[in-house]
């Protein structure tokens with residue numbers, strides 16, 4: 001299948017796709033659709049992302065592909081539940097925490113799966129390109145930056161590469177934070193990054209108010225019971241004029257997705273309601289669909305929003 005895309009030859013992206021296909025040949029059609037639907041700009045960003053991922057999976061590619069295959073199976077099972085019931089399996093944080101975040105081996109698999117999805121799923125490719133072009137490019141080197149739920153670490157790495165004054169990450173999962181730390185180290189980040197086991201709903205300390213100039217929260221709001229409240233908390237953590245990057249999928253079942261966004265506009269309204277003006281949006285349908293078809297079929301769409309403190 002890769003022969004149809006000669007531009008991938010000799011690239012890290014091509015090698016990663018080749019390794020996945022060798023292990024999981026049934027995925028060829030999906031990968032072809034995903035690559036085929038990427039714009040030239042998205043492909044350019046993906047080539048760089050794939051180089052980072054290739055370094056991160058060096059010596060453990062089989063384990064990472066196993067994690068990816070586990071994640072695809074889990075998503076398929078949850079998709080069947082969603083189609084039958086119209087809702088996600090769980091709606092309470094304590095269920096997601098018990099089933100996923102507190103389960104270290106499962107969390108490891110999940111982070112591996114998400115890492116590979118960054119170069120395999122067209123919606124993740126598209127949103128990452130949007131993040132790099134619309135958000136990262138405008139960060140000031142004197143800025144103080146926070147990411148909530150940094151997980152595999154690729155988003156935080158892009159910020160760390162800019163040599164910002166202060167970098168922090170908050171996550172409820174120790175396994176996830178450990179994975180973030182390994183990612184930053186292996187990709188050559190030597191500046192200190194304050195990675196803290198912390199729930200975004202914890203009451204803020206006085207020093208947290210106005211502490212950051214930029215905040216990223218990607219693929220986290222669908223994991224919380226009250227996403228509007230989480231955004232309002234993050235608004236309080238930003239200095240005047242501070243910017244936020246928010247990314248959450250709509251109609252996207254997974255074991256730990258507890259808040260169902262049904263339309264991308266719901267997320268945009270939530271960002272506005274928390275006190276931000278919206279500067280840019282990108283709505284990226286899951287691989288193989290147009291946005292119109294995804295909306296009609298209630299299929300996943302990643303909704304990304306850049307906001308600024310009003």
Ligand SMILES: C[S@@+](CC[C@H](N)C(=O)[O-])C[C@H]1O[C@@H](n2cnc3c(N)ncnc32)[C@H](O)[C@@H]1O
Pocket residue numbers: 101114148149150151152153155170171172173176198199200201217218219220223224
């Ligand atoms: C799907 S991962 C996101 C990884 C990465 N940001 C991405 O975009 O792929 C979700 C992360 O959010 C964390 N998380 C879930 N609920 C949280 C909360 N209330 N406060 C802080 N982190 C939370 C989970 O532990 C997990 O590491």
